[in-house]
Amino acid sequence: MVQDSGAEATLVDKAKQFFKPLPQDMATAEFATLAPRVELGKKLFFDPRLSADGTVSCATCHRPALCGTDALPKSIGVEHRMSARNAPTVLNAALQFKAHWIGERANVEEQAMKSLLGQASFGNPDNAAVIRKIKALPGYADEFAQAFPNEKEPVQPENWGRAIGAYERTLVTSSPFDAYLKGDAKALTSQAQAGLKLFIDVGCVSCHNGVAVGGAAFRKFGVVGDYWKETASQPIDEGRYKETQDPADKYVFKVPSLRNVSMTPPYFHDGSVATLPQAVRIMAKVQLGETLTEGEVNDLVAFLQSLTGPLPKKFATEPVLAPQAFGATQP
Amino acid sequence: MVQDSGAEATLVDKAKQFFKPLPQDMATAEFATLAPRVELGKKLFFDPRLSADGTVSCATCHRPALCGTDALPKSIGVEHRMSARNAPTVLNAALQFKAHWIGERANVEEQAMKSLLGQASFGNPDNAAVIRKIKALPGYADEFAQAFPNEKEPVQPENWGRAIGAYERTLVTSSPFDAYLKGDAKALTSQAQAGLKLFIDVGCVSCHNGVAVGGAAFRKFGVVGDYWKETASQPIDEGRYKETQDPADKYVFKVPSLRNVSMTPPYFHDGSVATLPQAVRIMAKVQLGETLTEGEVNDLVAFLQSLTGPLPKKFATEPVLAPQAFGATQP
Numbered sequence: 001m002v003q004d005s006g007a008e009a010t011l012v013d014k015a016k017q018f019f020k021p022l023p024q025d026m027a028t029a030e031f032a033t034l035a036p037r038v039e040l041g042k043k044l045f046f047d048p049r050l051s052a053d054g055t056v057s058c059a060t061c062h063r064p065a066l067c068g069t070d071a072l073p074k075s076i077g078v079e080h081r082m083s084a085r086n087a088p089t090v091l092n093a094a095l096q097f098k099a100h101w102i103g104e105r106a107n108v109e110e111q112a113m114k115s116l117l118g119q120a121s122f123g124n125p126d127n128a129a130v131i132r133k134i135k136a137l138p139g140y141a142d143e144f145a146q147a148f149p150n151e152k153e154p155v156q157p158e159n160w161g162r163a164i165g166a167y168e169r170t171l172v173t174s175s176p177f178d179a180y181l182k183g184d185a186k187a188l189t190s191q192a193q194a195g196l197k198l199f200i201d202v203g204c205v206s207c208h209n210g211v212a213v214g215g216a217a218f219r220k221f222g223v224v225g226d227y228w229k230e231t232a233s234q235p236i237d238e239g240r241y242k243e244t245q246d247p248a249d250k251y252v253f254k255v256p257s258l259r260n261v262s263m264t265p266p267y268f269h270d271g272s273v274a275t276l277p278q279a280v281r282i283m284a285k286v287q288l289g290e291t292l293t294e295g296e297v298n299d300l301v302a303f304l305q306s307l308t309g310p311l312p313k314k315f316a317t318e319p320v321l322a323p324q325a326f327g328a329t330q331p
Numbered sequence: 332m333v334q335d336s337g338a339e340a341t342l343v344d345k346a347k348q349f350f351k352p353l354p355q356d357m358a359t360a361e362f363a364t365l366a367p368r369v370e371l372g373k374k375l376f377f378d379p380r381l382s383a384d385g386t387v388s389c390a391t392c393h394r395p396a397l398c399g400t401d402a403l404p405k406s407i408g409v410e411h412r413m414s415a416r417n418a419p420t421v422l423n424a425a426l427q428f429k430a431h432w433i434g435e436r437a438n439v440e441e442q443a444m445k446s447l448l449g450q451a452s453f454g455n456p457d458n459a460a461v462i463r464k465i466k467a468l469p470g471y472a473d474e475f476a477q478a479f480p481n482e483k484e485p486v487q488p489e490n491w492g493r494a495i496g497a498y499e500r501t502l503v504t505s506s507p508f509d510a511y512l513k514g515d516a517k518a519l520t521s522q523a524q525a526g527l528k529l530f531i532d533v534g535c536v537s538c539h540n541g542v543a544v545g546g547a548a549f550r551k552f553g554v555v556g557d558y559w560k561e562t563a564s565q566p567i568d569e570g571r572y573k574e575t576q577d578p579a580d581k582y583v584f585k586v587p588s589l590r591n592v593s594m595t596p597p598y599f600h601d602g603s604v605a606t607l608p609q610a611v612r613i614m615a616k617v618q619l620g621e622t623l624t625e626g627e628v629n630d631l632v633a634f635l636q637s638l639t640g641p642l643p644k645k646f647a648t649e650p651v652l653a654p655q656a657f658g659a660t661q662p
Contacts, residue, residue, distance in 0.1 A: 064649040080411035
């Protein structure tokens with residue numbers, strides 16, 4: 001018993017060197033989570049009427065029922081157009097140093113804003129069309145004005161992104177691992193603790209660390225071997241190289257946050273791997289040159305499962321959107 | 332004051348001849364709302380993974396945020412295929428004597444089941460594909476067995492429909508009008524009461540009556556004049572004639588329930604009319620040969636707004652779906 005407590009203390013102390021529990025929310029000095037902004041952002045997040053064909057909202061690729069993902073290898077937007085990469089969960093996403101798999105979005109605000117014109121997301125032709133649409137829906141003009149006071153023209157795509165960002169910065173999913181880091185040794189099963197120890201000792205932690213358990217750096221996918229020889233990737237994605245044209249960026253992606261990872265298959269930037277155990281095996285092999293035993297994989301998966309937290313109520317409960325042309329005015 | 336009370340009593344007594352308040356739920360002897368069935372049905376309702384391309388769930392056309400509709404003229408399903416008609420709200424839908432605009436589905440259970448193979452809804456090739464998919468998702472086989480005990484093969488499209496039907500039969504939205512019918516004279520504004528009186532006197536009530544304020548009969552759309560001369564209908568829909576080939580069924584549709592109608596634009600079987608006042612004007616003209624004043628339209632709209640009730644919690648809150656291949660088993 002004393003020995004057990006000692007071992008737990010050692011492990012948790014080690015873990016605290018690499019990880020931090022989640023904050024209450026993900027507001028920053030620049031991006032505050034003011035109530036009118038969060039409320040507006042939540043409505044916009046669930047509103048498909050702002051997309052080119054009226055079918056796509058943020059919640060199309062980031063569904064509450066699927067832990068903020070769409071469970072697809074690659075997302076499908078307006079007119080059934082396929083995205084280049086897999087949709088990560090929107091939960092805790094604002095913890096990451098960049099948005100998107102190759103980090104070409106600075107933050108969740110920019111990601112949201114640019115999706116308005118993305119051809120495989122909202123598909124709008126230009127910002128003017130977006131502004132017209134927002135103004136045509138009852139209530140939004142007033143809510144933008146409240147959320148962005150003292151602005152002359154508050155209905156702007158940038159503020160659309162900032163409102164959705166404010167909402168997303170409240171979507172935190174505190175997990176058993178957070179309780180463990182805060183001192184509750186029983187919050188992790190012994191198998192999850194064994195997995196945590198392995199996660200540190202094998203070297204997963206060298207990339208997946210910090211409050212988001214990842215999401216803080218770029219890394220080459222396939223340090224020891226080509227990733228596509230282990231996955232079902234088709235076609236091969238050159239990662240950041242596409243954006244920067246720098247050969248050093250070939251096959252380089254953002255290290256994803258592993259929070260809620262057990263709830264968000266399929267895996268990797270292209271959703272090419274269906275199961276978490278297989279994803280763990282591949283990562284060990286192509287990043288660390290390790291071939292894991294089945295027991296080690298199971299332990300690591302048990303640890304990764306401890307990164308799952310309950311859905312925030314603000315995410316699980318849909319808003320009520322004012323219907324177009326509500327009321328008795330003339331059309 | 333005495334006179335007012337007298338007038339209210341008269342109106343409410345008259346209203347009670349035509350209408351009935353909503354029941355607690357819409358279970359029948361044949362279609363019970365057993366808890367395991369409702370719980371399973373809710374999960375299935377929100378699960379896009381059962382559709383051919385993984386993008387469509389019942390909640391695609393029946394979104395909580397849009398009062399159980401998709402706010403589109405005609406719904407869009409897998410592969411961006413367009414439905415023939417507008418998606419009515421799923422709220423209180425089980426009150427109606429048939430499902431679908433031309434009543435070719437007997438009830439909500441059959442509507443749900445047949446949508447699995449509908450080319451503009453879930454788009455699955457056959458029942459065998461559906462059964463394979465359900466069984467491949469963790470948890471569902473057990474939940475079907477619990478929801479349909481003593482069945483040898485509970486995972487069946489028919490039970491998919493019955494589970495979703497059981498869930499839908501709990502989605503009741505009690506409204507100010509229900510409170511009024513139950514004796515709370517103040518539940519309706521005086522304008523809504525004027526609208527109710529008009530609704531009865533002008534003759535709307537001859538089709539839109541009963542607990543669903545409609546949904547109990549077929550009627551020709553365009554008794555006095557062709558409907559498409561007043562709407563933006565394109566192409567002209569011949570209604571039940573398409574199904575029955577009986578000339579008497581030309582332009583005949585199910586009288587829709589008007590519950591929550593102010594929250595569910597656009598209007599009519601083809602979503603050809605954007606606003607409720609315009610829909611009211613057109614109905615008066617082509618069904619009753621009446622040209623309403625703007626004041627009358629406003630009163631009728633005020634009454635129709637009193638048919639809106641709050642979203643049931645079971646509908647506003649999304650379920651948590653078990654991820655594919657959760658856990659540490661081999662893929």
